[in-house]
Amino acid sequence: MSLSYYWSKLHRKTPPKPDASAHPPGHVASALGLSSAGATLGLLWHSYAGSSAKLLVLGSLVETGRRLFRWLVERFRIEYCTTMHLNAGDPAYEWVILLLTQERVWQRSREFVVSASSSRRKWAVRAAADAARRENADYVPTYQRPQLFRWRGFWVEIKRSGALTMDVPVGPFGHAVQGGSLSVTIYTLDMNVLSEFVEDAYSRYVQVNRPHVVVHLIDAQFGPNQPWITTKRKTKRPLKSVILPEGVVESLVADAQEFIDTESWYLEAGIPHRRGYLLHGPPGTGKTSTIYALAGALNLEIYALSLSARFVDDSYLQRAASAIPKHGIFVIEDIDCAFPVRDEDDEDEIAEAMAMAQSRGGGRARQQRGARTAVTLSGLLNVIDGVGSEEGKLFFATTNHIERLDAALLRPGRIDRKVQYELATSAQAAALFMRFFPATRFPELAASGAPGVAGDEAQTLEELAAAFAAGVPAGEFSTAELQGYLQGHKTAPREAGRGVGGWVEEERRDRLERARVQEEKRAKARERKALALAGAGMGLRPGVPMMGAGVPMMGTSVPVQDVGVPAPSAVSVPDAEIPAPPAVNGIPKAKADVTTAE
Numbered sequence: 001m002s003l004s005y006y007w008s009k010l011h012r013k014t015p016p017k018p019d020a021s022a023h024p025p026g027h028v029a030s031a032l033g034l035s036s037a038g039a040t041l042g043l044l045w046h047s048y049a050g051s052s053a054k055l056l057v058l059g060s061l062v063e064t065g066r067r068l069f070r071w072l073v074e075r076f077r078i079e080y081c082t083t084m085h086l087n088a089g090d091p092a093y094e095w096v097i098l099l100l101t102q103e104r105v106w107q108r109s110r111e112f113v114v115s116a117s118s119s120r121r122k123w124a125v126r127a128a129a130d131a132a133r134r135e136n137a138d139y140v141p142t143y144q145r146p147q148l149f150r151w152r153g154f155w156v157e158i159k160r161s162g163a164l165t166m167d168v169p170v171g172p173f174g175h176a177v178q179g180g181s182l183s184v185t186i187y188t189l190d191m192n193v194l195s196e197f198v199e200d201a202y203s204r205y206v207q208v209n210r211p212h213v214v215v216h217l218i219d220a221q222f223g224p225n226q227p228w229i230t231t232k233r234k235t236k237r238p239l240k241s242v243i244l245p246e247g248v249v250e251s252l253v254a255d256a257q258e259f260i261d262t263e264s265w266y267l268e269a270g271i272p273h274r275r276g277y278l279l280h281g282p283p284g285t286g287k288t289s290t291i292y293a294l295a296g297a298l299n300l301e302i303y304a305l306s307l308s309a310r311f312v313d314d315s316y317l318q319r320a321a322s323a324i325p326k327h328g329i330f331v332i333e334d335i336d337c338a339f340p341v342r343d344e345d346d347e348d349e350i351a352e353a354m355a356m357a358q359s360r361g362g363g364r365a366r367q368q369r370g371a372r373t374a375v376t377l378s379g380l381l382n383v384i385d386g387v388g389s390e391e392g393k394l395f396f397a398t399t400n401h402i403e404r405l406d407a408a409l410l411r412p413g414r415i416d417r418k419v420q421y422e423l424a425t426s427a428q429a430a431a432l433f434m435r436f437f438p439a440t441r442f443p444e445l446a447a448s449g450a451p452g453v454a455g456d457e458a459q460t461l462e463e464l465a466a467a468f469a470a471g472v473p474a475g476e477f478s479t480a481e482l483q484g485y486l487q488g489h490k491t492a493p494r495e496a497g498r499g500v501g502g503w504v505e506e507e508r509r510d511r512l513e514r515a516r517v518q519e520e521k522r523a524k525a526r527e528r529k530a531l532a533l534a535g536a537g538m539g540l541r542p543g544v545p546m547m548g549a550g551v552p553m554m555g556t557s558v559p560v561q562d563v564g565v566p567a568p569s570a571v572s573v574p575d576a577e578i579p580a581p582p583a584v585n586g587i588p589k590a591k592a593d594v595t596t597a598e
């Protein structure tokens with residue numbers, strides 16, 4: 001019987017029958033005409049009370065039933081279901097989300113996060129019915145409400161908890177991030193089904209990613225508990241697209257493959273199953289490209305971080321490294337950041353000198369001298385050694401300054417193989433030219449002496465490549481610089497081949513100019529430092545008038561006696577010329593820029 005029935009009963013309009021026994025005849029009240037009103041009220045009261053009591057009982061019954069049912073469901077879940085919890089940022093979470101997307105569990109979703117399509121990997125669903133239509137946005141279901149679906153004959157329930165799936169801008173570098181966790185309940189008692197579910201999710205994941213290299217990046221937004229929460233997908237790069245001296249890339253790939261294949265040998269020999277590589281050389285010579293190509297060739301995923309990211313400290317690094325699964329490639333870029341640099345023009349030293357001048361101590365600045373990361377050397381070594389305790393990891397470090405690295409890092413067991421990268425040779429320049437202008441795209445230049453073309457115009461691609469290589473002085477330009485030049489002539493191989501001489505001259509002029517500006521800056525920095533150090537030696541404080549000492553104060557004009565620099569009789573040092581570098585997390589800003597792997 002429905003509640004509305006009881007409700008209508010309660011409010012029915014039919015007058016109640018008078019109860020004769022309750023009001024005997026001749027009663028005073030009856031004489032006053034109150035008797036019938038009282039009777040009516042009494043009846044109404046009885047009627048309301050009865051109905052309310054009934055409602056109360058009914059409500060209690062319903063509530064008890066509901067609780068009982070919930071309890072039974074819970075008991076059933078505990079007794080007859082297996083549940084797993086997956087946290088965002090863990091690789092298994094990614095696999096399961098992909099499975100849900102492929103199983104079209106999202107079909108009943110009513111909430112999606114929409115973001116413009118980008119290289120950031122999202123397991124998005126298609127909004128358009130027409131599969132051929134290109135969509136400019138990704139639609140990611142939030143799975144906020146519990147969803148039930150069938151998988152291989154089992155009922156599976158998924159429930160999402162925690163923060164919503166989001167794609168929010170993080171700093172100037174891109175987007176983050178997915179948050180929260182996912183619980184998957186399978187209605188079975190068989191644990192094997194659970195692992196089959198995860199294995200199925202994993203094999204789908206591998207299948208989908210086969211044409212790509214998956215790159216996991218760190219993210220300040222979600223902190224150290226979920227370090228690898230941002231994931232990018234890059235098209236695989238063929239090994240031969242990395243132009244290095246003959247056999248270098250191939251031997252690296254063979255080495256890494258052998259490492260993966262000989263796990264049991266490592267175990268038997270009692271050697272930690274890990275291998276470390278150091279790729280070093282000038283910027284833009286192909287270090288990062290080599291790692292990407294290798295990862296693509298071996299179907300491995302990359303976990304890349306840069307030590308110069310301001311939020312990376314020892315504990316972050318530790319957590320990030322231990323979250324990398326087996327056979328992941330752990331890449332630390334700019335590893336030299338962890339090693340102090342003594343540079344007489346270093347901004348840190350100037351900052352220290354200025355801090356000393358201002359506070360007669362400069363203790364805080366002193367601690368930071370030369371540090372371009374919050375990671376300490378011992379923290380870094382611990383992590384690299386720790387990589388060994390977690391089996392099957394490949395470790396790659398890149399640096400432009402091998403001379404800054406500590407011998408402790410370079411010892412075998414931490415770095416097992418070093419590869420030196422050089423500025424482009426003539427052979428590399430020619431190979432790069434041929435990569436830019438393949439015969440398939442320029443068939444008219446593939447064969448010598450194209451019909452109707454005479455003289456200089458008759459050059460083939462090979463000849464143009466040779467002309468290009470001859471015009472590039474060996475060991476002077478990085479491959480990235482040559483690539484930049486060729487990109488400007490994408491459709492004009494002839495111009496690219498012949499115009500390289502002019503470009504080289506222009507580049508040389510630019511370099512000279514840049515060197516001159518740099519030298520001027522350094523000279524100014526030296527001067528500022530000397531003044532600041534002299535100020536520190538005298539115990540000066542800004543704003544305190546100097547008595548007797550011939551050291552200039554900021555914003556004052558005083559005679560100089562001996563500050564270690566050739567000085568005119570009076571030097572004016574305006575405040576604006578000695579800016580204290582703003583500190584970010586205690587690191588002077590000039591040195592604290594975040595970099596991310598692309």
Ligand SMILES: Nc1ncnc2c1ncn2[C@@H]1O[C@H](COP(=O)(O)OP(=O)(O)OP(=O)(O)O)[C@@H](O)[C@H]1O
Binds near residue numbers: 242281287480
């Ligand atoms: N040897 C190379 N072969 C092919 N392309 C290269 C090579 N070196 C550099 N490039 C190109 O130059 C660009 C930068 O290369 P990459 O990032 O690999 O250099 P890097 O040595 O890692 O530089 P950095 O030290 O600044 O990180 C990429 O677009 C890459 O394609």
